[in-house]
Amino acid sequence: MKKIAITFLTIIFISSCNVLDQVSPNDVADSKVFTTKAGAEAALVGLYSSMQAKYYYGGFYQLTADLNSDVGIDGGYQNTVLDELSNVSVSTSNTIVENLWLALYYTIATSNAIINRIDGVNDATFTQDERNSIKGQAMAVRALAHFDALRMFGEHWNTSSAYGIPVVTTIQKATDIVPRSSVASSYAAIINDLKTALTLVDKADRTPVYFNRVAVWALLSRAYLYQGDKANAIAAADSVINDGTFSLLDQNNFGKIYSAPYQSQESIFELTFSIQNQSGMNALTYLRPSALRSDVYFLANANLDTFFINRPGDPRAALVDFSPNDNDFSITPDGRSQKYRGETTRDNPAFILRMSEIYLIKAEAEGLAGGGLTELNTLRANRGMAPLTGATISTEADFTTALLDERKAELNFEGHRMFDLARNKVFAAVVGPVKNTTDYSVSDFNAILPIPKQEMIATKGALTQNPGYPTN
């Protein structure tokens, strides 16, 4: 009896040790990720995956930039957080704003893990070139996410402003808090990352679904333009154009940009999705032919219809559907973008950097005086539009208007409008007439979103709220 008891108790005590040591079947411990080449490569896949989040390039980032402007209007079931964006009157506790912020910094944190830990990977088979390629892409993604944060939450149009963004370049502990950098330092960090990335990424690779070398130039060009460094913006745009890998599609073919199998020759960098890894774009902008306005979150404002009516012959008008689906007094909405069709597959990519934008960047940097009309007309020619001439575009102001219109015609529902207006300091002037009501008028401070209330609380006063928004 005693022996049995002792054996019994021994078995119990031995097994108890195992009970407390559980291993997760779904996760890998943080300490194990950067121990092999395969681990570092896996982290890079994870980094691209992080950008596919619903509140980043999975849909909400681009669409918010159009909704908080004259181009978009919201559908949805009395969804007040969408209403606020649509009305260009956002409260600090808006959950979309909060989720955008979190998605951006999640991607930044993931890139920081790669950048700071890849050199420590102790794996002899992991060559320096391979390391450089991964690190370079991570730096480019970090620059993109910082840049996206800056233009959504910082006074990106004013390099002397203190309202930049928190620039995070190290691995963060739970208790770490990073204060806002000035706009100038924010740009410096972004451009520095991109320049470093240029030295690291593969010299030959041009795969558009990854951050290839031309994509780095393209983003650099965009960042210089926003910063106001026109000469460098032009130089970087020329690097993209002269590379020759990517080029404009003509008026008969540019529809390929938006249809499967995607990755057209215009796409310098697009985030790819698949049926098993779906994008939110279709559900958010189209959903199904008979959808109601309450079913679709992001609709095109009637203003965009008027805009295209005033541009006769612009084939891009067909990319927004303003014709009611039937005449039976249907309550399906007017104004749905056609750029993200594909209701069964929902694999619409996020068009992050496209050739047409490069021409528009170069045109904007050059201005009328610098010969910007040439670039503008190159794009227009490929869209079947007659060239603009000095006869109609005689002043820089005319040129800016024409340029912004061209951008609106080309890039609507791709996440540019709100930033374009802010950069050219015409936000309230353009958006106001469209979105003002008797009770609320759009101001220039609405050109960026507030720092989320939750972030203000969690950082214990380390962050300063954007001007115009309540500070409590």
Next chain:
Amino acid sequence: MKINRYCLLLAFLLPLTLWAQTPVVVTGKVTDSKDGNVLPGVNVVLKGTMNGTTTDANGAYSLPVPASSTLVFSFVGYQSQEVQIENRTVVDVQLVQETSELKEVVVVGYGTQEKKDLTGSITSVNNKDFKDQPTTNVAQNLQGKMAGVNITTTSGTPGASLNVSIRGASNPLYVVDGIPMLSESNSTMSTSFDLSGTPVGSGQSISSISDINPNDIESIEVLKDASAAAIYGSRAANGVVMITTKRGKAGRTKFSFNHYSGVQTPTRKIKFLNSQQFIDLIQEARANDLAIYNKDNTAFGQGFDATQLTDPLHYGTTGVNTVWLDEVLKNSPISNYELSATGGNDKTKFYAGGTYFDQSGIVINSAYKRLSGRINLDHQATDKLSFGLNVNVSHSRNRRSFNDNTYTGIVTNALGADPLMPPYDANGNYSDYTLYHTNWLSDNPIRSANEIIPYTTTNRLLASVFAEYKITKDLKFRTSWSTDYNNVLDEQFFSPLTTDAQAVSGKASRSVFEQLTWLNENILTYSKTIGKGKLNAIAGYTMQETKSSLSGISAQGFPQGSGLQNISSAALITSASATGTSYGLVSYLGRVNYDYNGKYLLSATIRTDGSSRFSPSNRYGVFPSGSFGWRISRENFFGANETITDLKLRASYGLTGDQEIGNFQNNSYWKPARYNGNVGLDPRNLSVPVTWQSNRAFNIGVDWELWGGRISGSIDYFKSNKTNLLSNDYIAGTTGFPTITRNRGEIENKGWEFTVNSVNISNDKIRWNTSFNISFIKNQYVSLSNNGLLLSAYNDGNPTHVMMVGQSVGTFWAIKYAGVDPANGDALYYDQSGAKVNAATITFDAAGVAGKAIPDYFGGINNTLTAGNFDFLVATQFNVGNHVYNQIKSAYLNLGWSNGGGLDGVYANNSVESLKRWKKPGDITNIPRASFINQNYNNFSTQYIEDASFLRIRTVTLGYTLHPKNVNWFTSCRFYASVQNLYVFTKYSGFDPEVSSTGSGDPRTAGYDYAAYPQPRTYMLGFNLSF
């Protein structure tokens, strides 16, 4: 004879022992020792056998037995008595009534105690208090019956989970016959999805406690204070609910067949405008707007097209007037069949039972069916060794109501649906809702109900085997091995007719959750009487492990018209997943109870738990507690008091713990992530060292009894502080994560509990008992690492709740409504400066604290009356001071707003409350002016936060018991008629003031109503047959 067939069936199923051979027939009469009344139905059993009988209507019995043997007499409410026959042939017996409540035995952790010896705060409820009620979840039967225990129904969904809050702390630990159960919802279909299919909230969950048949339960004990609960240390911070199932009793095998059938009817249906009133509202809204436009033609922005205000409305009354709630809410049947047998001899005892429960939901196409069986067996092998087993198996199949309480659900779509739209068109097809005039709809609700087919199927096995060995006279060892196996299958099919799956020609998903828990407990018990002192001590070692897996697959594209729903017939697999998780727990426990002379009672408990959820360095937590009881009525100085017959003072203090953080939060992990056909890893979480949350609890109480139990009761004061809260705490988003699991913050619960039980009338004809309980609880955050953080019940809307020091858990956060401007009918709100502004101007930045989901006080009054063969019961429950955020109401009180839909349709139909709207200058009302273009209301304001205090008449039952004189095939039969949820007294305007659309999972976002499935009223008839 139907009954006899059941007998035959049981005869095959159950072991029956042979009747003993004997020369003597003993007869006699059993009477009450006090009043001498005869007692019918008393069990008379030959000791050590199952040979026995029951007394007839005259209290007489007759039983053939061996000449020198012992008879055992037992009867509910009386003390059992053993009588040696000693060659007599007539044995009359007087049974002594158990009047005093304090003599009850209650189940405590790892043992039992007499109620008089308790030093902790424990509330006990017996089977008689909850039997014969048409519920799937036993907790529902306890509503309003226990002081300090607030149980609220979150939804009328069959099988829905309940929010069980013990002294302000939600989600207690359930222990069934010693097995700590998984109580959280485990159906993946509890998720609410938004339009793009992204999960937005936890939605309505299904309780896993509903796998236990309420009528198999003998008693339920709730351990409320630290002293009582500390023996379950690690998981007892929110209290412990101990469920003890019925066990066999020696004696003749007794069968019992119970049945009830009833009908459930929808109650408190919200009334909507009819077609004409609906059109009138739209016309009035347009006229109001036109008046404004005519005054100032820029009022709606530049370029506003006024034709939508002036063009004739192209839809008029067509004779169609659909009352949508009547289309989706129907009377529906409920029934239950139950057969059980109990018996045994003094060596082997058994209880066996089987139940079939069938409930159709009042929402069309929803149903819950459960088949369950139980066997409890005890065997005394030798003088020293005994063993036994408990097995509970259940199978349930639940046809869910799709997206219960979220945007696209059936009830949600029926609220505010267009009265001009018929359910079916002229061809008998579902009406195409896009051709009608409310854009709130996401589908024709009838189509959703018919064409979306979601089922949850659960198979559950709860089993344990145990053995007990008496090492010496005073020392015994008990070991038990238990398992809880749970398999949940969720299937969902969207036919190609549904809006959700039109574009993809049908879609389906299927997921399987499987969980296995095993538990081993080894307990040494030592009991000894030393002089006037009685010592009882236990020491134990337990360990358990839980492993679960979840796999799911979704597909789309089903062959048209084939009727096929299997994933294998789909064109494309859109997602597949398989994950798993596990945790383990190892515990050492000890308790010493010492009773000196029945006057001074001491108890000390300690439990040490180690959990795999924490890192090795801070894995173990120690949870001690101590309590003291003083039976003042036993003191000499108290003397023989005729009035106060029992008086006991209790006090306790102790620690309990909590480890509910989910598995694998103690380390930073990376999770699988996909891009461009490759799989990689991205960070899952950030971690800091975490350890046990600890709950410091103090309790002082008095148990009293007057006139020998005529009136008795308890008074308790308690204060408990949950410290080192294990919470998802907010951190700077620049870390990459919004939250981290860490020990931060403190919640305090304090309050008073009063219980009074009174025997109002007790004579040989009538017995009338009343019990009353009321609890006052103040719950508040004492500290938080991020004070003032806002939470959203559904994460795609504005915040709805706040966590703030000094406020209670589940405090609402909303814009403050300032009423209607009598001059122009504008809805007004207080902005941050306190000025009144209209709906277009107000922003959510002006929101503030706006009421709470937790009541100030709650309780219940229960009356039972027995008169002759009749019995009558009325049970009520009340909650006072709680609020509900009636968010859904803003959709159906939109006052003719078009939601940009232009002339083709407005947002939704309105409830009749809209008839009280402002119509002309000078109108004093709380309902604003109708407006077509602008939303003249704010759905995140206190306009929709309502007082949800209520008094509910929960159960009314009338029964009649038949004791047949000349029939020998049954001993008694009780017929009864019952009404559940007879009436609710409340000011709340939604379906039901007891609601939580986010289920029972998170008390921080409780009290939010998004069209939860309404609770029905149930009329039923039933009978209990014993034979």
